[in-house]
Amino acid sequence: MSNDAALPWYRKTYRWGQTNLTEMDPVYGDLSWWKEYWRKTRVQGVIINAGGIVAYYPSSLKLQYRAEGLGEQDLFGDWAAAARQEGLSVLARMDINRATKEFYNAHPDWFVVNSEGEPLIxxxxxxxxxxxxxxKKYIPEVLKEIIVNYRPDGFTDNSWTGVSRKSICHCLNCRAKFKAEVGLELPTASNWNDPAYRKWIKWSYSCRTENWDLFNQVTQEHGGADCLWLGMVNANPVKTHASFCDLKEVGERSVIMMCDHQSRDTLNGFEQNSLNGHLLHGVAGWDSIIPESMSNYIRGERSFRQGSNPANETRLWMVEGIAGGISPWYHHVGAVQKDRRQFDNAPPVMQWHEENERYLYNRRPVANVGLIWSQENIEFYGNDDTYEKVELPWHGFVRALTRARIPFIPVHADHIAREAANLEVLILPDLAAMTDSQCLAVQRFVESGGNLVFTGASATLNEWGETRARFPLQSITGMEHLFKVEGAVGKQSSDWAFFNAHNYFNLPDNRHEVLAGFENTEILPFGGQVHRVQIVDESLTELATYIPSYPIYPPEFSWVRTPQTDIPVMLAGxxxxxxxxFYFAGDVDRCYGRTHLPDLGELLANAVKWAAADxxxxKVEGPGYLDCKLYRQENRLILHIVNLSGANQHPGYLEEYLPVGPITVSLKLEGLQPSSVQLKVAGREAIPTLDDSWITVRVDSVADHELIIIE
Structure with missing residues (x-):
C-alpha cells in the first residue's frame, strides 16, 4: 500500500514521528540517533519545528525570534534534509499565536487587546x-520563506486558532471586521443572553476557517497543489469549542487531518481514542488519513515533560486509536532525554502497525447506530457549562454502547440525511440546540422507517439556543414538551445533607423488554432531572415513573415521602x-456519564438494542470491558477488539494488562463467503462455525487487543 509512488504523500504516509525541538536542541541534539529511531519506529513522515514563535532556521525576517541555541546553524534544514534521505515526508511545525515584546513594539496593532486597549501577555x-x-500578511511571508528554501510537504500548527473564547479581542481589526460583517459592535463580556455575543461566537469560528483557507492558498501557490497547511485539531468536539475550531468545516477541507489528542482524560478514558478516529473520519471521509500525536511523556494529575509515560499507558492509547482508524504518531518533547525508557514505548506498536497496515486502511465501519453531535449544541445549549449539559450525556452513551459491544458511529447533525441509508438507529444525546433542517432530517428518517432514541431537551431549542414555540418532533413522536424540569438540575453536591439527587425510577408490574434484567427490583436509582412531557396521541406509552428525592441522612429519616407519581421518565412506542x-425524559445518559452506575448504562444499551430490533x-459474549470496532474491506470483515478491563482507573496509569477470555464473536456475513479466519495479534488461524448468515469465532484470550480478519 504505502509503496505506491503514484500516490501523493498524504495518501501513503501512515506512521508519523515528532520530536518537538526545544531551544537548546541545536546545541545538544544528536540527529544520527534520531535517524536510527525513525527506522526503529517505521515512520514514513516526521514533523520538524520550523518557525513562528521560535525559528529553527536562519530566517531573513528580522522580527522572527530564533531559538536561543541556534547560532549560525540551520536545524530545520539539517533535520529536513536527513528525513528526505530516509525517504520520509516532512511537515514543518509552526506555532503562530504569540510573539516577543520587540515584535509587539514594532506592530502593536497586530496583537490582542482587551476592551481597555491592554495587550494580552x-x-x-x-x-x-x-x-x-x-x-493575513506576516505568517504568509514565513510560509513562503520556508517553502522557497526547504520545500516541505506541508505545515502543521497546534496554535493556529489564536486566543480562546475567554478573550474577546477589541483591537481595531476585530472591531472593524465585526462591524462590517455582522453589523454590530463587539460584545464586552461573555453573556449568552446578548445577541451580539452569540453572533460573535459564530463569527469567531468563521474567522478561523477563513485563515485556514488563506494559509492553504499560500502554501499551494508557492509549494504546489500537494503542499498543504494542516493546522492541528483535537477530536473531542466538546473540547474544541474552546478554541473555535469547527471540526466539520475543517474536515470537509481535509484530505489528511493532524490530530493533537495525546492521551486519555479523566472522563472519557481510553475508549475516547477509537471514537476520535470515527468522529474525524466522519467529517473528513474514510479515505482520509488521520494521524494523531501520542504522548510519550507523563500526562495526568501532574505532567512531566521529560519523564517516560508508563509503557502500557502509551501503548493502549495507541492501540485504541489504531482500532478507530487513527494513524500512530509518536511525540517526544526535546531531542535529548535522560529518561530513555520512553523510547521503548512506541516501537512495538509501530512495527505491528507496519506488518498489518493492509487491514487498517481502505475500509469502512460496519455500524448501523448513529450517535449525533453538533457544534451548535455544544455552543448554544452547553454555553458556559458544556461538561454538565453536553459532555456527560455524550460520554454516557459512548460508554454504554461500548460496554454493550454495540458498533456505532458519531454523526454530525448536518450529515443525518447523508448517513441515513446506512443507519437503523439515531441517538440524540440531549441534543437540545438543532437547526430546522436537522430536525427535518430526523423527522424524515423516522418517516422512512428509521428508529429513534432521544433524551432530555433534544430538539427543544433552535440553533441559537432559544426555546422553540413548539416541539418540532411532535409529529413523529406524538409527544409535547411542557418545558418544565423537575429533580436534580445541574451539578449537585455530594454532601449527604443535600439530597436533591436522591431520586428514583418506579417500575410497573407489567414490564417493557427494555427493563429486562430488572425483575428483582421495583425501583432503579436515578439521580437526575426529568423533563415534563405530555402524550398527545398513542405513539408513545410510559414505561416507568418518577420518585422524587427524599432525605438521605440521618438514616432514620431516609424513607420515601412520595412513592409514586404520574411523571413519566421513559417512554417507548x-x-x-x-x-x-424511545424517549428518556429522565436524563439517564447524563447520570450514567457522571456515575457509571451499571443500571443506568444497561437502560441506555437496552433501549438501543430494542430500537435496532435484532x-x-x-454479538460478542464473554467477560471484560471490550471496545469492538467492526469494518468491511472488499471481501474481508475486520474486527478490532481492545481490552479495556481495569484500564481506566483514575487517578493512575495503566500498570498491567488484565487478560480476558474466552470470548465468542458472531458477525453477520452480509454476503461474504469466508475461507479463513486469522487472529493477527495471537498469530494463528481460528476455526469458525457458520449458521445461516452468521459466522462465529472463539478467541481464547485477549491481553491488550486482537485483530480478527475474516476473508
Missing amino acids: VEGRYFSCINSDYY QHSSGGRL KLPL
Whole structure:
C-alpha cells in the first residue's frame, strides 16, 4: 500500500514521528540517533519545528525570534534534509499565536487587546490577533520563506486558532471586521443572553476557517497543489469549542487531518481514542488519513515533560486509536532525554502497525447506530457549562454502547440525511440546540422507517439556543414538551445533607423488554432531572415513573415521602412507518456519564438494542470491558477488539494488562463467503462455525487487543 509512488504523500504516509525541538536542541541534539529511531519506529513522515514563535532556521525576517541555541546553524534544514534521505515526508511545525515584546513594539496593532486597549501577555509573549496582518500578511511571508528554501510537504500548527473564547479581542481589526460583517459592535463580556455575543461566537469560528483557507492558498501557490497547511485539531468536539475550531468545516477541507489528542482524560478514558478516529473520519471521509500525536511523556494529575509515560499507558492509547482508524504518531518533547525508557514505548506498536497496515486502511465501519453531535449544541445549549449539559450525556452513551459491544458511529447533525441509508438507529444525546433542517432530517428518517432514541431537551431549542414555540418532533413522536424540569438540575453536591439527587425510577408490574434484567427490583436509582412531557396521541406509552428525592441522612429519616407519581421518565412506542421510538425524559445518559452506575448504562444499551430490533451486525459474549470496532474491506470483515478491563482507573496509569477470555464473536456475513479466519495479534488461524448468515469465532484470550480478519 504505502509503496505506491503514484500516490501523493498524504495518501501513503501512515506512521508519523515528532520530536518537538526545544531551544537548546541545536546545541545538544544528536540527529544520527534520531535517524536510527525513525527506522526503529517505521515512520514514513516526521514533523520538524520550523518557525513562528521560535525559528529553527536562519530566517531573513528580522522580527522572527530564533531559538536561543541556534547560532549560525540551520536545524530545520539539517533535520529536513536527513528525513528526505530516509525517504520520509516532512511537515514543518509552526506555532503562530504569540510573539516577543520587540515584535509587539514594532506592530502593536497586530496583537490582542482587551476592551481597555491592554495587550494580552503570558510569560513575556504577546498574543497575536487572528484578524490582523500578523495572520493575513506576516505568517504568509514565513510560509513562503520556508517553502522557497526547504520545500516541505506541508505545515502543521497546534496554535493556529489564536486566543480562546475567554478573550474577546477589541483591537481595531476585530472591531472593524465585526462591524462590517455582522453589523454590530463587539460584545464586552461573555453573556449568552446578548445577541451580539452569540453572533460573535459564530463569527469567531468563521474567522478561523477563513485563515485556514488563506494559509492553504499560500502554501499551494508557492509549494504546489500537494503542499498543504494542516493546522492541528483535537477530536473531542466538546473540547474544541474552546478554541473555535469547527471540526466539520475543517474536515470537509481535509484530505489528511493532524490530530493533537495525546492521551486519555479523566472522563472519557481510553475508549475516547477509537471514537476520535470515527468522529474525524466522519467529517473528513474514510479515505482520509488521520494521524494523531501520542504522548510519550507523563500526562495526568501532574505532567512531566521529560519523564517516560508508563509503557502500557502509551501503548493502549495507541492501540485504541489504531482500532478507530487513527494513524500512530509518536511525540517526544526535546531531542535529548535522560529518561530513555520512553523510547521503548512506541516501537512495538509501530512495527505491528507496519506488518498489518493492509487491514487498517481502505475500509469502512460496519455500524448501523448513529450517535449525533453538533457544534451548535455544544455552543448554544452547553454555553458556559458544556461538561454538565453536553459532555456527560455524550460520554454516557459512548460508554454504554461500548460496554454493550454495540458498533456505532458519531454523526454530525448536518450529515443525518447523508448517513441515513446506512443507519437503523439515531441517538440524540440531549441534543437540545438543532437547526430546522436537522430536525427535518430526523423527522424524515423516522418517516422512512428509521428508529429513534432521544433524551432530555433534544430538539427543544433552535440553533441559537432559544426555546422553540413548539416541539418540532411532535409529529413523529406524538409527544409535547411542557418545558418544565423537575429533580436534580445541574451539578449537585455530594454532601449527604443535600439530597436533591436522591431520586428514583418506579417500575410497573407489567414490564417493557427494555427493563429486562430488572425483575428483582421495583425501583432503579436515578439521580437526575426529568423533563415534563405530555402524550398527545398513542405513539408513545410510559414505561416507568418518577420518585422524587427524599432525605438521605440521618438514616432514620431516609424513607420515601412520595412513592409514586404520574411523571413519566421513559417512554417507548412505534411510528406508523414502523420505526421504533424511545424517549428518556429522565436524563439517564447524563447520570450514567457522571456515575457509571451499571443500571443506568444497561437502560441506555437496552433501549438501543430494542430500537435496532435484532438488526445489529455483531454479538460478542464473554467477560471484560471490550471496545469492538467492526469494518468491511472488499471481501474481508475486520474486527478490532481492545481490552479495556481495569484500564481506566483514575487517578493512575495503566500498570498491567488484565487478560480476558474466552470470548465468542458472531458477525453477520452480509454476503461474504469466508475461507479463513486469522487472529493477527495471537498469530494463528481460528476455526469458525457458520449458521445461516452468521459466522462465529472463539478467541481464547485477549491481553491488550486482537485483530480478527475474516476473508
